[in-house]
Amino acid sequence: MRTEALRELLDGRWAELRRDSLDLLGKLAPVHDLPREEYRAWVLEQLHALAAGGHPLIGFPTEYGGKGDVGGSVVAFEVLGFGDLSLMVKAGVQWGLFGGAVQALGTEEHHARYLPGIMGLDLPGCFAMTETGHGSDVQHLRTTATYDPAAQEFVVHTPDAAARKDYIGNAARDGRLAVVFAQLVTGGEEHGVHALVVPIRDGSGAAMPGVTIEDCGPKAGLNGVDNGRLTFDHVRVPRSALLNRYGDVAPDGTYSSPVEGRGRRFFTMLGTLVRGRISVAGGAGSATKKALAIAIRYGDRRRQFTRPDTGAEVVVLDYLAHQRRLLPALAQTYALHFAQEELVSALHDVSDDRGQRELESRAAGLKAVATWHATHTIQACREACGGAGYLAENLIAGLKADTDVFTTFEGDNTVLLQLVAKGLLTSYRDHVGDLDPWGMARFVADQAVGVVIERTAARALIDRLVSGSSDALLDRGWQVRQFEDRERHVLEGLARRLRRASPENAFDVFNAAQDHVLHAARAHVDRVVLEAFVAALERGTDPEVTALLGKVCDLYALSVIEADRAWFLEHGRLTPQRAKAVSQAVNELCGQLRPHARDLVDAFGIPEPWLAAPIAG
Structure with a gap:
């Protein structure tokens, strides 16, 4: 029951279409170890099967035989990420990039001439x-x-x-x-x-x-x-x-x-053409879910070493080190899922220039974070499965190879985060102005007041912790404030650095601040992702599921803080003692979520034929 309720929340706005797409994917039979030309022929054959099943119709205009559901087309593409990734990418090339360019950049004459053949695969x-x-x-x-x-x-x-x-x-x-x-x-x-x-x-x-x-x-x-x-x-x-x-x-x-x-x-x-970038983020998310499902299933039954008190062999997922490998990554995967759902809705509903600019920036940031997360998590899953994870039959090695390029196609991730940061700086400039001497003095004064307020708040949190309120780190408002504060502080510091630039040295000043630029963008995306997770919790109607996902959200938030604790320590947001408390809270959350790990991955709804790894049985 818990798995089904989790899945209902994950399925979201396009629940029916998502399940229909999963049914279509489930009808395709996986293949392994084909020579390259035979593999290409099989992928084209499966592409025709998708066309026959109506997959490409979802996002194209109704006047040419499509269904006009732009958001739904991205969701259907995401689902393909549970299957063969070559098939997913070739579908994306044919109907997302090629067909999408004709649709977005062409006029009615081009639509009438090309779109029916593109949808039906008569015009590859x-x-x-x-x-x-x-x-x-x-x-x-x-x-x-x-x-x-x-x-x-x-x-x-x-x-x-x-x-x-x-x-x-x-x-x-x-x-x-x-x-x-x-x-x-x-x-x-x-x-x-x-x-x-x-x-x-x-x-x-x-x-x-x-x-x-x-x-x-x-x-x-x-x-x-x-x-x-x-x-x-x-x-x-x-x-x-x-x-x-x-x-x-x-x-x-x-x-x-x-x-x-x-x-x-x-x-x-x-x-x-932003739909392609959003689709890559979704496809990367699906591949990550598949790797986690295999690794957690295996970790739930693989035994290694014995307990000295009983002599029984221990299931490897009971080891904290193993939980640390997989469960924070699972928490981030859930967080990115909800952020992706918000992004797809924004794509579907965008109606003005401002919304389009915000969409492009968010798509760039989420694509970068989601594909890097896929690369790191799939590697962690491979290692968590030991030598078995290296065997092609257990699928993780293929996922690792197939997703590696996601970090550089549809935009190199480092370049994309620079675009995000530039957008943030533009918005910041529009809000603060050019910072003439009077404006700069006011800005510095506001910052000083802000630091006092922030450190006072941090002191109050420490007092709560010292006084025995051990759940203070799990206060959702505090978590959100930490993400917001980090984003604001990093961006303001970056703006001050770049203010020194003149037309003669602008490139050198910006180039010297690249680490700061990327940190500002990443802090922004982290905050957006956390807020999407919080919004999903508020939509939940099943108290048991909401409570479980609340712990997953806690694990995501505290894992991010732990990963960047150097910044939080350097800027007085955490004391050394509290930084240790964050790590201890992550450990405790891993232990609390361990009994639910299988439910959390089963809720992804991945068709069993595409999880046919011997270690996932």
Whole structure:
């Protein structure tokens, strides 16, 4: 009963769709150890099965046969993360990146021409943005699309080796079309990066004239995805190939756009593609849940060493060290699940520019934190399963290999956190102003008062602890205040450092503050995640489940504080004694949650065929 009640809360807003997607995934049969070409063929076959089952229809417009449920499409993608990750990524390339770009950047003409074939998989395609020499720096891609008014065609060209499109999913084997991002040139003037639909193969599978296709070859993981390289040698496409929602070229070569300014237009275009970044965070979360489910099931029955008092062998999950490996990670996985649910709802409901900017920032931060969490947690699960975790049949090694790239695709995590921090600084500037001398004096005075108040509050907490109130660390209000205070203090300190910058040394000042920048962004995301968990607790209707998840939330909050306790100590938020108390509270929470660990992972609802690891039986 507890597992089902937990699952109902986890399923959230798209509960019915989530379960329907799980049912569809459960009908697909896992395979293991196929040679690369056979594996790719199997993934394409399963992709057709998803298409037949209606998976791609969820997020596309109703007028073209879809269901118009943008948030639901991300949830359905997340569910695929419980299965084969090559299949999940290839589905994301076809319907999320390729189809999503046509939908977001194209107009009705493009929608009518392409979307039915994209949904039905009759038009397999690619998303050709990344170049060998430019990954994160999309604004300075070197591929060109030069308009020829006499022929009313664009000439797509790769000017040098660094401009080759690289790591492009679906390119090496199956793609027929590519949405190619290139610098648009007309009348001798550049108008920035735009996207065009470019055929790369004919109906027989041969490369189109002027298109060179190479296979990226074996990768560390995701070898069911046919990543390739694309080079264009003056390839001509009609004027209608331009996805022209945000920038159009008239027959005579005149350029027009509803968005003023090259920079603003670029970020507006990229902002429409935020669904891919959100989807990666969700897929990483599902892979993390799967690894935890396997490791905790194994730890719940694997025995090692004996108790001296009874001589009985001990289940390894009864060891505190083993709990420490897995249960704080499980708590963070729950926290990220609820933050992801809020993010998907924001994507589904966003309706104005301000909401879009907030969505993009939150998506960047959550994607970075969720994918790093996946990498660290899956490694911990591998180690927690010993040699058995290293065997391919037990699935964790495959999860480790397949998710490793998540930290760098759809945005390098370090770059994404820089974007989050820059957004925070912009908001801070808008709130505080330019900090003229009078404003700066007022700001410093406010800070001094704030420090007194904060340390007084910390002193009051210590007094409560000393007086025997051992549950003070579990006070939800105190936990939230610690997260808020850390975020505010780190951001204010960063703003002071960057205020020293001038046009001449701006890069050097910002570069020297990179550690501070990343800390500010991470503190912000941690606070957002904790607040999402607290909001989920408030939605709970089952007292037993709410109480259990309250302990999970406590473990998440105190684990974060423990991990950054150097900061809390350095800034007077914790004394050395209280820092020790935080670690002791984490230990106690691990012990209290240990009997519920199996319920907590079973509530993820992962189809049993996709948990068919011998150690998870």
